[in-house]
Amino acid sequence: MEKVVEFILNRFPSVRDRIDVHMMEVINGAAVALVLKVLGAGLTFLFNLVLARTLGADGAGHYFLALTVTTIATVFGRMGLDNTLLRFTAANAAVNDWVAVKGAYVKGMKLAFIASSLSTVAVFVFAPVLADKVFQKPELSIPMRWMSVAVVPMTFVMLHAEGLKGLKRIRDSFIVFGVGVPAISLTVLLLFGARYGVNGAIWAYASGAIFTSLLGVILWNIATPKLRKVSGVFRTNDLFKSSMPLFWIASLSMMINWTATFALGVWGTQEDVGIFSMASRTAMLTSLILTSVNSISAPKFAELYKKKEIAALGATARNTAKLMTIIASPLLLLFLVAPQWVMGMFGEEFPKGGILLSILAIGQFVNVVTGSVGYLLIMSGNEKDMRNTVVVVSGISVLLNVILVKEFGLIGAAIATATCFSMQNIIATYIVWRKLKILTTPLWYKA
Template identity: 35%
Template structure:
């Protein structure tokens, strides 16, 4: 066994992937821990009802931020990954994306702020949510910036900055404010989250552009838009799969049910933090291999990364499936009602893990159209099935529909990887 591991790691690319994945995983573990603690703080400090308003408003902001980014996040990742050593190119790609997405984000934030009373009262039938929506509106701008900047940093293998930019710094700042100021309402917590995102976005943008060299050329806008358009649909549908369920639950059910689902969802997402860590390493590699037309390098890196995933993530999946009440109970006695929700969502995330980085495989190799089709199918499936199942079976129905379409999305992506790139990531045991 050790001789096989030694033989695999003798390959320079595999060794580089393993080492960088270990670094990314260490940071991701810290990030996942920070996100877990942040959600714990929100649930315990605010209580189930106010936490429900918080998570529901945050889900709205995340979905609208995906709209505002115009598909540039994964496009920035792809193009920067192919030209990571050319500072002028890196900077022009980042500025191009922000030049178009930022005004759009500001406009959407203003619309949400002005429409907050209507949305809270008419759409959600929760008048007390008005202030929460107003205070989360500025976060749409901050979220748009941190996601795009994080992708630029990720493409340059600056993982120590990329991960905190995306999901550590603002949670840390907001969580500290909630504790120190003893905040117990969703609206104030969301205000400090918006402020935290503003600080985080400003700092990491400065970090991303400082000390860049002058090598390379400015980006071709035509080529950039050609990649961004299908990526926009991909991002919107992917975000719909993840964030539309709590929003739909908020329409049909009380705020406490939103809180139970949101906490279960965030715990379930911990099963895929290893996938996210490995994606940080392999996505730029896929783009670089594609630029050199090295299809064998893509295949080997993809299969090797799935092996790492299966070995590291399955124990976490089993732990969550066996002890759901314990995990949910950490957020408060009321949250134990969400134990079954957690088990259902974990099964969906387990499929996400064992299929590997199939989404990035398609997007980084120029097959965005295939991934767009996959996400349209899964996104539309969620948007149709979650309202139906929520009205019939409550929050359990919403969880089942969400888990099913997360699984379907990844299995369809596996099919297109096999069709376009010639290998099946589910057969991770095959020789590499």
């Protein structure tokens, strides 16, 4: 992949000459990540397509409500340790402090296992209450209990994926989280989805989580032969000092992402949930490049901040934002020009979600244009500022969804979600400028 990137840049010498060594590392890593992310996104899209055509909008609504509950439980299971592991692995590996890398890994995994196990038990025990009292859909109890099986393995999938990013093993990271889960899930869904309905789809997702978590352990051990010769040492207090703000960031970000689904589950129909969920996941393709670039830019941010190379940090952040905006623009245009056609691929019930796709895609595009501001704050030790931002936006999200979903249904859910996505990154952009004197958005920046 590096040779391909080098060949392309050699065709444009004026562009090549403006790229420094840090940006070149980001481009090479992002190119690998983008290929795997596109593969993973394609597999996820196929999974959703098969799910929608097999279960219909109503069945898909059941699946996504169960997935929502499990996603919340997984956030509690991770305790913010995924991004903490990324930060400390990247920073300490950059200075060859393998004792600290192993210490953070071992303690992080132990804490995550305890927390995710407790989350699994909580979902299993309270599934009937959630199904009956919260969603007024008693039939959701059994699917939620089956889905709880995925909490522990998905927690380990995410922690190992972020740890591998910290080691700059981008390919392995995306194989674990981006490709492994949807590839296995799709295979199992094709085998059992039609026969077992919603439960079959949930078994598919849980199978993907279990087998991929084992793959994550294997790839981590292959990537870290140096850790076998050292005893890990890391202060638990330092781990919690970083992970607790990140836990709240993850929890409240999840609230922003899933509040609309919850609101539609309470005040809408199962069909509404299914249509909105498909539109939301399709709109996330707009920010596909953002997650690909973040995979390599996040450890690079941690490394540059650790070495106090702030000028290089700012240049890298701006250049990645510019790159992401250029690449994401054509997909946004497709979602604005032909949204009904895109949604129609999921089945005859889904084209009505075309306007939702357009609204949500705009919100995702704002995230792309503003750049990796969240990771800039987290990797520079400003987790609390990012936490405070998400606290404010999550409160606004709940308020907007209660008002807009009750009044306008699906359209209200899309407007509330897109507004909060945009607001979060705009506020974070301002904080990055105030704290680090870095302007990530390249549109108004002059060197």
